[in-house]
Amino acid sequence: MPTGKVKWFDSEKGFGFLATDDGQEVFLHSSALPQGVTTVKPGTRMDFGIAAGRRGAQALSATIISKPPSVARNTRKPAEEMAVLTEDLIRLLDDMSTGLRKGRYPDRAHGHKIASILRTVADELDV
Structure with a gap:
């Protein structure tokens, strides 16, 4: 499973983007977040699957590895x-x-x- 960090996420719009460890940008929809999680902060490290979407790579089944430092x-x-x-x-x-x-x-x-x-x-x- 690829890993990366949240670049940004807008909970009102329900999506954001991840930057993989190899530099690829991946679309992150709120439906891919773990159950009970509605938003993630920039810098949060995540594991996720990748699928080819209409507009590029899209994250599937994301899990939080670590939260950004406070x-x-x-x-x-x-x-x-x-x-x-x-x-x-x-x-x-x-x-x-x-x-x-x-x-x-x-x-x-x-x-x-x-x-x-x-x-x-x-x-x-x-x-």
Whole structure:
């Protein structure tokens, strides 16, 4: 079975193209994707069969070998930095919960600081 990478795929149109390891371009229709898969990202490595279609080579029965590397994962903050952010967040949340128990919401500046750190931690963890 030939292998290659997804060059591009448009899930709205339901098709895209693969580039085989030997440089050939192959049409990829959404019906050739594995069951339950509706879209693939550029760079995804796939195995597939090839059939001669009206307009050239067409992929049949494609299977995903490996997904492209995550850009977000490669640009994450170092774990040591995340540890410091998490410790700061814990202190801020602890102070906020003490105030909430006494019936007081944090002031605007304090609330903004907590929300900002929460977003940063969430963005770094959600890759």
